[in-house]
Amino acid sequence: MSWSGVYADGISPRLQQLDVEADFDGLQLRGEATREHWRWSDILAVVPLASGEPVRLGHRASAARLRIDDPTAAVALLAHAPSLQRAHRVRSVGRRFSKGIWIRFGLATAALVFVIAIGPDMIAGLMPQSWAARIGDETLRVLAPESKRCTDEAALRVARDLAARLAPTQTIRLEIASLGQPNAVALPGGRIMLSREMVAFARTPQEIAFVLAHELAHEQHNDPLTGFVRVSGMQVLSRVMTGGSGMLGNAGVVAANAPMSRRVEARADSDGMRMLEAANIRHNEIDSFWRRMEAQTGASNGYLASHPSTAARARAATTDSQDGEPPLDAAAWDALKKGCR
Amino acid sequence: MHDVAANMPSGSRARVSWYGKTSELYALLATNILFKILTLGVFTFWARTRKRRYFWSHVEFLGDRFEYHGRGIELFLGMLFVAAAVLLPLAIASSLLTLALPDELKAIVQVFYFIALGFLTGAGVFRAIRYRLTRSAWRGLRFGLEGRAGRFGRDYLFRTFLMLITLSLHRPWFDAWYYRTLLTSTRYGDQHTESRPEGGELFGTYLVCWLLMVPTLGLSMAAYRVAFLRHLVARTTLAGLTVSFDATARDLIFLRVGNFLIVGAVLLVALGASITWTTPLMIGSTLSADNKSVAIGLIFLVFGAIAVTTVLPLLWQRRMRFFCTHFVFGGALAVDHIRATTSDAPQVGEGLEAAFDFDAVG
Numbered sequence: 001m002s003w004s005g006v007y008a009d010g011i012s013p014r015l016q017q018l019d020v021e022a023d024f025d026g027l028q029l030r031g032e033a034t035r036e037h038w039r040w041s042d043i044l045a046v047v048p049l050a051s052g053e054p055v056r057l058g059h060r061a062s063a064a065r066l067r068i069d070d071p072t073a074a075v076a077l078l079a080h081a082p083s084l085q086r087a088h089r090v091r092s093v094g095r096r097f098s099k100g101i102w103i104r105f106g107l108a109t110a111a112l113v114f115v116i117a118i119g120p121d122m123i124a125g126l127m128p129q130s131w132a133a134r135i136g137d138e139t140l141r142v143l144a145p146e147s148k149r150c151t152d153e154a155a156l157r158v159a160r161d162l163a164a165r166l167a168p169t170q171t172i173r174l175e176i177a178s179l180g181q182p183n184a185v186a187l188p189g190g191r192i193m194l195s196r197e198m199v200a201f202a203r204t205p206q207e208i209a210f211v212l213a214h215e216l217a218h219e220q221h222n223d224p225l226t227g228f229v230r231v232s233g234m235q236v237l238s239r240v241m242t243g244g245s246g247m248l249g250n251a252g253v254v255a256a257n258a259p260m261s262r263r264v265e266a267r268a269d270s271d272g273m274r275m276l277e278a279a280n281i282r283h284n285e286i287d288s289f290w291r292r293m294e295a296q297t298g299a300s301n302g303y304l305a306s307h308p309s310t311a312a313r314a315r316a317a318t319t320d321s322q323d324g325e326p327p328l329d330a331a332a333w334d335a336l337k338k339g340c341r
Numbered sequence: 342m343h344d345v346a347a348n349m350p351s352g353s354r355a356r357v358s359w360y361g362k363t364s365e366l367y368a369l370l371a372t373n374i375l376f377k378i379l380t381l382g383v384f385t386f387w388a389r390t391r392k393r394r395y396f397w398s399h400v401e402f403l404g405d406r407f408e409y410h411g412r413g414i415e416l417f418l419g420m421l422f423v424a425a426a427v428l429l430p431l432a433i434a435s436s437l438l439t440l441a442l443p444d445e446l447k448a449i450v451q452v453f454y455f456i457a458l459g460f461l462t463g464a465g466v467f468r469a470i471r472y473r474l475t476r477s478a479w480r481g482l483r484f485g486l487e488g489r490a491g492r493f494g495r496d497y498l499f500r501t502f503l504m505l506i507t508l509s510l511h512r513p514w515f516d517a518w519y520y521r522t523l524l525t526s527t528r529y530g531d532q533h534t535e536s537r538p539e540g541g542e543l544f545g546t547y548l549v550c551w552l553l554m555v556p557t558l559g560l561s562m563a564a565y566r567v568a569f570l571r572h573l574v575a576r577t578t579l580a581g582l583t584v585s586f587d588a589t590a591r592d593l594i595f596l597r598v599g600n601f602l603i604v605g606a607v608l609l610v611a612l613g614a615s616i617t618w619t620t621p622l623m624i625g626s627t628l629s630a631d632n633k634s635v636a637i638g639l640i641f642l643v644f645g646a647i648a649v650t651t652v653l654p655l656l657w658q659r660r661m662r663f664f665c666t667h668f669v670f671g672g673a674l675a676v677d678h679i680r681a682t683t684s685d686a687p688q689v690g691e692g693l694e695a696a697f698d699f700d701a702v703g
């Protein structure tokens with residue numbers, strides 16, 4: 001079989017007309033100034049061969065190109081070399097990486113892993129208290145602007161006194177504000193936000209005391225600041241891994257952060273209980289609090305959840321002990337409920 | 342056009358042809374998105390490479406197709422290096438500055454940011470174009486870009502600053518500088534492109550378009566764009582090839598308004614769908630009003646992204662057809678003066694450009 005072909009030698013873009021003949025070994029190229037033999041195993045498809053289309057070939061060892069415009073050529077060549085159905089990476093540019101690239105790869109990976117794995121604890125530990133407080137205040141302002149905050153002096157005093165009893169050595173700034181759902185958040189620098197909805201949701205002072213103890217335990221371990229640094233670092237990493245595609249990248253951050261976050265939450269639960277014991281505050285009926293919470297907000301479960309499942313938290317909190325004093329007397333409880341619900 | 346002996350004789354005219362098929366573009370897009378979702382986005386670099394390979398190999402000039410030789414791993418490593426060496430230090434430095442400085446000095450961080458971003462955007466554009474050119478070939482010969490990314494970044498920063506203080510009146514000089522620098526640095530084989538656009542010659546046209554910008558809702562800029570492209574190509578040659586651009590401002594406005602209508606139509610459908618879909622959900626739910634609007638917003642965002650994605654191949658087709666129809670090449674490619682080069686190409690690429698979401702050849 002033979003066709004007329006157009007050939008460029010890979011050194012100049014000048015085209016030469018030549019005869020192309022297929023034999024058992026490969027293609028024989030015969031032109032005025034060119035006489036070459038391309039073996040089948042050396043021939044690459046610049047564009048995947050398709051029946052009826054011009055054939056565009058390259059050679060493994062050079063940048064030469066061969067085009068056969070005859071529409072019957074593709075089928076005939078595919079019979080000899082079926083791999084030409086796929087496009088190949090042609091050799092002229094595709095090169096191996098040098099050693100330096102792999103050293104840089106190692107360094108860059110180390111830097112990024114540090115940011116995610118070891119960095120947050122270290123950086124959070126080294127950060128001056130005033131900086132942490134600044135981040136905390138900024139977040140507080142975004143989360144709950146002044147207009148959404150509870151300003152009832154008596155109610156705030158009740159909640160702040162309770163926090164001080166639970167963690168006498170910590171500097172805490174507690175605020176109560178509307179957050180849209182029963183919740184509480186620990187922020188960097190000892191800032192804690194309790195939601196009005198949580199005050200309304202709680203049926204006993206024990207429940208409020210437990211929620212506060214949980215957040216105070218977070219503060220004791222510097223969890224909020226560590227989490228802040230970790231998520232910031234992960235956002236940089238997710239940008240790298242995804243070339244900046246936002247939604248998927250954020251899903252990645254959530255997925256990567258979840259296991260760590262669940263561990264931290266479980267620790268805050270158990271340390272919170274210990275805190276209640278140490279302050280001699282009664283802490284029964286916490287499991288029923290979790291069950292009611294689940295009924296209201298739906299179960300939180302699975303790998304992506306940032307908190308342990310509510311069922312697991314209820315199990316961990318089961319105790320019948322009637323030891324200890326009630327966290328608040330009736331008057332204080334009333335003041336809190338009336339002032340900031 | 343396929344005259345082999347002379348490789349396009351002098352006096353003849355040739356166009357670049359686009360052979361991309363809409364159905365294949367949809368298949369390409371669908372598989373890319375699927376793999377991106379499965380890999381939580383990491384496939385992006387390989388997706389971009391597949392897309393370019395398709396586009397390059399379906400553009401034909403004088404009978405031969407363009408070739409793209411880039412690899413996904415090169416883009417991935419490029420991004421990784423930029424993150425570790427540039428983005429991470431920048432993020433740390435700026436957050437430290439924000440935390441350490443008192444409120445009155447916060448403006449310093451803004452200035453620092455502007456300088457860093459301006460410089461990095463310019464340098465990133467240069468590096469991205471160099472990467473793409475060194476990965477592009479035609480008839481087996483590579484393209485390339487000479488020059489220094491740092492110098493381009495510095496000038497880019499300076500001219501961006503001029504644009505700001507002149508309320509964009511500096512634009513014609515900016516554009517002339519931008520394309521002159523990039524084009525004269527571009528080479529095919531060992532032949533450099535020659536390009537001599539002059540911003541001053543376009544200032545009159547620009548000023549009129551600039552004054553008409555508000556009453557025409559920005560459409561007047563299409564006239565400047567077309568005038569600039571014509572001026573640019575008339576003053577650009579590559580190894581004996583001359584170029585002209587034969588579109589009118591009306592053609593460009595049709596292209597843009599058409600794209601706008603296509604995107605607008607599917608976004609309207611998406612809005613309608615997200616409202617019907619969320620209404621029953623909203624009526625029976627205990628969510629607060631704030632959370633409801635956030636939920637509707639999020640659902641619309643997802644629906645909108647899906648909707649725009651479904652028309653992307655149409656927009657690509659329109660753009661490729663537009664540019665392939667309107668650029669006309671004349672003169673003769675001086676094939677005997679062009680030789681392949683062996684000069685070095687960067688091993689990894691494009692991190693900066695990708696980091697700042699800046700597409701220079703859009």
Ligand SMILES: [Zn+2]
Pocket residue numbers: 214215218265268
């Ligand atoms: Zn917690």
